[in-house]
Amino acid sequence: MKAGVVIFPGSNCETDTYDALNYLGFNTEYIWHRDSSLHKVDLVILPGGFSYGDYLRCGAVARFSEIMEEISRFADSGGLVIGICNGFQILLEAGLLPGAMLHNKSLKFICQTVNLRVENNTLPFTNQCGAGEILRIPINHYEGNYFIDDEGLKELEDNSQVVLRYVDENGEATADAAPNGALANIAGLTNKSGNVFGLMPHPERAVEEILGSVDGAKLFLSAKISKEAVS
Amino acid sequence: MSKTTRDVPKYQQLGLTSSEYEAIGRTLGREPEDVELAIYSLMWSEHCGYKHSRSTLKKLPTTKDYVLQGPGENAGVIDIGEGKAIAIKIESHNHPSAVEPFQGAATGVGGIVRDIFAMGARPLASLNSLRFGDPTKPRQKYLFEGVVSGIGSYGNCLGVPTVAGEVYFEDSYEGNCLVNAMTIGILPKSRLITAKAKGIGNLVVLMGSKTGRDGIGGASVLASQEFDETLQEKRPSVQVGDPFTEKLLIEACLELLDKNLLAALGDLGAAGITSSASEMASRGGVGIDIDVSKVPLREPGMSPSEIMISESQERMLAVVEPKMVSEVEAVCNKWGIPATVVGKITETGKMDVYDGKEKVGSMPVISLTDEAPIYDIEPIMPEYIKEVQKMGDVPTFPEDMNATLLKMIGSPNLCSRGWIWRQYDHQVQTNTVVLPGSDSAVLRLKGTKKGLALTVDGNGRYCYLDPFMGTQIAVAEAARNIVATGATPMAVTDCLNFGNPEKSGISWQFRKAIDGMAQACRHFDIPVVSGNVSFYNESFGKAIYPTPTVGMIGLLDDVEKRTTTPFKDAGDLILLIGQMATVDGQSDEEIFSLLGGSEYLKTIHKRIEGLPPELDLDLESRSQDLCLEAIKNGILSSAHDISDGGLVVALLESCLYGDIGAKIELAVEEESFVKIVVELFNEAQSRFIVSLKEKDLGEFGEISKEVGADFMVIGKVGGDRLIINDKIDVSIKEMKKPWEEAIDSLVE
Secondary structure (H helix, E strand, O other): OEEEEEEOOOEOOHHHHHHHHHHOOOEEEEEEOOOOOOOOOOEEEEOOEOHHHHOOOOOOOHHHOHHHHHHHHHHHOOOEEEEEOHHHHHHHHOOOOOOEEEOOOOOOOEEEEEEEEEOOOOOOOOOOOOOOOEEEEEEEEOOOEEEOOHHHHHHHHHOOOEEEEEEOOOOOOOHHHOOOOOHHHEEEEEOOOOOEEEEOOOHHHOOEHHHOEOHHHHHHHHHHHHHHHHO | OOOOHHHOOHHHHOOOOHHHHHHHHHHHOOOOOHHHHHHHHHHOOHHHHOOOOHHHHOOOOOOOOOEEEOEOEOOEEEEEEOOEEEEEEEEEOHHHHHHOHHHHHHHHHHHHHHHHHOOOOEEEEEEEEEEEOOOOOHHHHHHHHHHHHHHHHHHHHHOOOEEEEEEEEOHHHOOOOEEEEEEEEEEEHHHOOOOOOOOOOOEEEEEEOOEOOOOOOHHHHHOOOOEOOOHHHHHHHOOOOOHHHHHHHHHHHHHHHHOOOOOEEEEOOOOHHHHHHHHHHHHHOOEEEEEHHHOOEOOOOOOHHHHHHOOOOOEEEEEEOHHHHHHHHHHHHHOOOOEEEEEEEEOOOEEEEEEOOEEEEEEEHHHHOOOOOOOOOOOOOOOHHHHHHOOOOOOOOOOOHHHHHHHHHOOOOOOOOHHHHOOOOOOOOOOEEEOEOEOOEEEEOOOOOOEEEEEEEOOHHHHHHOHHHHHHHHHHHHHHHHHOOOOEEEEEEEEEEOOOOOOHHHHHHHHHHHHHHHHHHHHHOOOEEEEEEEOOOEEOOEEOOOEEEEEEEEEEOOHHHOOOOOOOOOOOEEEEEOOOOOOOOOOHHHHHHHHOOOHHHHHHHOOOOOOOOOOOHHHHHHHHHHHHHHHHOOOEEEEEEOOOOHHHHHHHHHHHHHOOOEEEOOOOOOOOHHHHHHHHHOOOOOOEEEEEOHHHHHHHHHHHHHHOOOEEEEEEEOOOEEEEOOOEEEEHHHHHHHHHHHHHHHHO
């Protein structure tokens, strides 16, 4: 399966993501933000980082990159897209996912490993996870406090678009379990058709035993297996 | 200010003395022009010229077969095999941070990272060593929070993980906090480049941000003077960081080097174009022309002097063959980085400054660098030394040892640093395999079996009491922290923070510290490959504790053998490598003196006195050899060095990080309360707490015989309490909260 990792000026997790995907057996390529083609990949990943320094709202500049038009078309035609952290923020800004990010409630940057509950394991990004399985994956952000209006939240919940929720060690989605204050403890979600996935945690940091967790690998491998099942 | 600036001659406003001003006149054979005066004032400032430290620093050992680049370049570089090399450097940003903590600390990170990629290395990880005053005071809180946030915001944006560090709170840093930033980078040996200008006729290319009025006089006004009531007036001398541009600059420079397009590369730090251009020319033994009218400006109307000395951040200077210039421009353009030809390499041996066609300054390069004045201030032992080294009377120790331990573990110097490192991205680049909180951070080296251990250590209080011994201990403790992970120490980078070097007492502290460092580094055979001196750390005439900080890097041949601080498995034996501190037959006074300079004496009895622990370098080596060999043989479950807070704090930390208890039986023969308190809390050197499986005890004993090191079995891992004889009995769960939340409760 061919995956493409998009590089924006200021991306800084592109190499980690590239290395993780190759480690998991993907055939991976970089895609430059000024490219006009997606190099015929099966999966597009927008990696973490600080595109354009996050000097405006996170992702607000990167969404205007030339490559984003192509990514929108790819997503509209059912192509698999994952946005990680800053990549998630770009997808929100681009309107490919609903809602917005606020500053963490602590007004501090947070880097730590969190517990995430898989809320929907029927997606191409989670089919290798058990229902309600708890994943241990690091987060690393200043703006991960997800927000959407009541109507939007109802729609997300009704359509099972919430994919990952911050939970405590007992698997409960308590208010304290969301370190950034995210609404309804939302850590990751998809679009209505389930082919565009945004998440604040960094699965590429949890694909090898030596890094302390391999739970992130399940998300990437789900995409791989779902694609291989189709073809 | 008491005098109006009109009353003071210009050279003095710029920080030059009258004899220095006369020396400039002699060198030029005439009165200096404005541009020249500005340039000399910076190049001859303490910060750029090292005029009070150059002669003393020569005592440090700097060479070894694997040292590819020692001191004198942007960073030191060591060969780690398999065609790879590591660049390493630490640098202070104390005064900017004291004036504006967020930007001061942020640009400190930016500066040290530029030093690393200036050598052709990709920045791999950062560390920092911080000192503040009492954190319960509002201004100290503001400085502490601002500095941590500034370091995080810059490093996180760059994608360079901040993996380790240290912070201490002592009153002596109240008027002058310390912010020492360290970075390492990795490079293929073939990409190594230096800031040595070469090739007459080659062009000088300025890359990166436009030049503005920010940071003018940073090196002279800010870094080379003491603080007084004009502190806030110095705010305009602090630069402002732009990590996004720096990130693009890293990518652009590394791509330029991969394509072999540059002849030399240097970063623009203190004194901006002035120091970068003159030092590059000096190293290459060539002359250099700079045309200030070519420099892209952020604001109109800047004078040639301002352009030459601006410390605007995120800029690099490269020497490029004329035929390569268009390719250099193309790479920079891809990354959105301006690149402009601003000068050329000449055979004149002079730095000639032009404003368009008009020559506005002309100075022999060597007069700016090697011929900067050197001062040898007579060292005199300061009065305070005799006074503070005396131990007062033996106090009444608090009876409740559990309460004492609780107070210690929740104190600012001993509590968990989680509040800090959660604000740093410590995992980006997916190399960090031992996270912050162990003795050293460990990085794996992708594509090899190897690992790197990194630490930074200093103890200002010890150095205040005895700068020679304190500095030796800083080196020994850094090496112990490296060894505790299973790595072999390879190189040191040092940041030497002291008061005003024009004072004989500071001169004494500085020389003693360097003597201590030189002797310890020679003993351990660890070269000092780079470093930085920061003088004038005084406010209102009062100096900080002399604070040499030691950054150290170690190499693990097999990263899978790395060992960490936490106890792992119930039933593991707990061993003390090294000896008990007390011996039989000592008087209470003699026993009590072993607490000199300790965290216990400061936290519990509010006393800062005595002599720091003794360090026997041979004994230290043997203890380290035992720990390292045992780790290499794969028999240790955990290893942790004993330092601040003594044996009991080391034990408790291994319990807290491991979420498991321990039962300890110390063989204190006589039942003396003084003795048990001292055994628990003294900070005797050359010791580790390690744990292992009972079946491996025999093998451990064999190694100890081979290396000639002492050890004793003192207990077992297990349960959920730390129990020591009948003196300590605490629940790990109950200790965890005050330890973890101490900083939160201090700053929130």
